[in-house]
Amino acid sequence: MKFKELVMTSGMMALAACSSAPEKGSNEPIIGPTKVTINDGRMTPEALWAFGRIGEVSASPDNKQIVYSVAYYSIEQNKSNRDLYIMDADGSHVTQLTNTPYSENGATWINEGKQLAFLSTESGSSQIWMMNPDGSHKKQITAIDTDIEGFQFSPDGKRLMYVTEIKTVPTTADKYPDLPKASGKVVTDLMYKHWDTWVAGAPQPFVADWDGTSLKNTVNLLDGTVFESPMRPFGGMEQLCWSPDSKSIAYTCRKLTGKAYAKSTNSDIYLYDVDTNTTTNLTEGMMGYDTNPCFSPDGQSIAWQSMERDGYESDQNRLFVMDMKTKTKRFVSSAFDSNVDSYVWAADGQSIFFTGVWHATEQIYSVHLVDDKVTKLTSGVHDFGSISLFGDLLLAKRHSMSMADEIYTVALDGQTTQLSHVNQSLYDQIEMGRVEERCLKTVDGKDMLTWIIYPPHFDPSKKYPTLLYCQGGPQSPVSQFWSYRWNFQMMAANDYIIVAPNRRGLPGFGKEWNEEISGDYSGLCMSDYMTAIDDMKKESFVDEDRLGCVGASFGGYSVYWLAGHHQKRFKAFIAHDGIFNMEQQYLETEEMWFADWDMGGAYWDKKNPVAQRTFANSPHKFVDKWDTPILCIHGEKDYRILASQGMSAFNAARLRGIPAELLIYPDENHWVLQPQNGILWQRTFFEWLDKWLKN
Secondary structure, X not given: OOOOOOOOOOOOOOOOOOOOOOOOOOOOOOOOOOOOOOHHXXXXXXXXXXXXXXXXXXXXXXXOEEEEEEEEEEOOOOEEEEEEEEEEOOOOOOEEOOOOOOOEEEEEEEHHHOEEEEEEOOOOOOEEXXXXXXXXXXXXXXXXXXXXXXXXXXXXXXEEEEEEEEEOOOOHHHHOOOOOOOOOOOOOOOOOEEOOEEOOEEEEEEEEEEOOOOEEEEEEOOOOOOOOOOOOOOOOHHHEEEOOOOOEEEEEEOOOOHHHHHHOOXXXXXXXXXXXXXXXXXXXXXXXXXXXXXXXXXXXXXXXXXXXXXXXXXXXXXXXXXXXXXXXXXXXXXXXXXXXXXXXXXXXXXXXXXXXXXXXXXXXXXXXXXXXXXXXXXXXXXXXXXXXXXXXXXXXEEEEOOEEEEEEEEOOOOOEEXXXXXXXXXXOOOOOXXXXXXXXEOOOOOEEEEEEEOOOOOOOOOOEEEEEEEOOOOOOOOOOOOOOOOOHHHHHHOOOEEEEEOOOOOOOOOHHHHHOXXXXXXXXXXXXXHHHHHHHOOXXXXXXXXXXXXXXXXXXXXXXXXXXXXXXXXXXXXXXOOOOOHHHHHHHOOOHHHHHHHHOOOOOOOOXXXXXXXHHOOHHHHHHHOOOOEEEEEEXXXXXXXXXXXXXXXXXXXXXXXXXXXXXXXXXXXXXXXXXXXXXXXXXXHHXXXXXXXX
């Protein structure tokens, strides 16, 4: 149930958000880089949406070239498009391989680097195409009835695995053919909706023989069952992998449906034998999330990410390795008291490189498998994303609060070299605000790392309105992330100081700190917020009479809760997709395991003290203490936290006579993905803050 910003990853290989396939031969304008003039060096919503967004990155087998995708957004067309680029290993000689109104992405090298395979919507749906690395001889190689979401060729090049959705839920018209226009859905079990869609099917992997020109003997690895692999809503091709000998496929699957699926996170890693069509569960008895398998280079071992406890999706994400002969497995990242977020095997199979957050930045580490010793390779005020091997180097994406993703090489001594400069023309025009790390003391005497972001042209002799930022997740780190909505540099450009604390309940500070939020939303994490803003308002440049509080998801819950407990600290609130009524949320959300774990149980369980504490502290029960203007934002396609929560909060405020606004999106989910909606979000956000904190 974590609510993270949408990023395109190499594992996803999915269509870019908001993109759609125009009819072949259409005269629709091609979406590409947009020239933006920035006045006074300050970020604007239009400039933010002009940024190119780097997706998957793939090095050629000889490590001489790198292919990657970039998505650009058109405000006028209200959509995006993704194209493919290639550059030399040192970042030089950048060439755009595709330049069409269709979305191309997910490029990977095949035929020993002689060709590229990729996804394209040129034929009207997402299918696999091939071309030479110079962009020539492009041709379509699949033509199935549904979109292909991702693919992997076998190491020997003789087979192709691809993922597409199959229908698993009968429609009304299936039962009553004489009612083809009836829109009603008859529901008989849970998980009838997920994230932002009504469940009608499941993504499933298929494997087929490939002779270089056509596919034959296609087989569904799940054999027509209703299970999904990769797992919705965020799983991609990182959840499946080929063995080096091309004889097996390891895949992630939670073989549960209905109520059982809604109440459990117990996914497993399965091994499918391509020749015999038999399947073995490699992680049977491991009860939490087991995901993202990857074989060692020699195929003698397999690694995967594993959570220990069923129903706890924010459990520590551990790195496990299994010996394929003996089936013995071990927790190899135990020396790292945080999550393993992504990983790749070293070429010799003796080590694994991984990324993880520690003390509010995501860095690259290695674990030596002889003694499971963990070594930190990188440092700095930035986050690393996906990583892959690049000869004697690593290839990675890196970002920060002041820079969107760019492609870097990373040497094993930690030295980095920037290869891509997709957004340099924008950085040349924008003055970013200074980002500062502070260590604050909590009410119980613990250290809390807090990011402070200052406006451009900051003048310490002036007094600035200041915003407390409340993080979502609830267990997502306040690291050096770059957001296309909750962008701290955008807030700073509007002359606000931002206070972003790594409060209780966030990873990167040890297991105990991360878990202090479960079953106690209104406890120490809320005290941590108060500590952060109370400490900062002592500064001479902070105007303590002009403090605001903003946040989304759990951050939205935080805003609603603080609205009834802030004791007149704040002059304005903004809550996006927040939980207002906990009892309502317990029954409305789709992933019930989250509600059970984080709330402690059902509200009707009167003998459960944790659950009773949770629901007694629901924000809606303190509306009588609300006294501050509030803006509520919500998307009606948000099935994680339903729009009724935002509407209820707005209605409550207006009934109490409190100044309030509601920004409601009929066509957005837990995020805001369409360009014009995104700009409307930014304008409404700052108009509200300026009205109450500047006028």
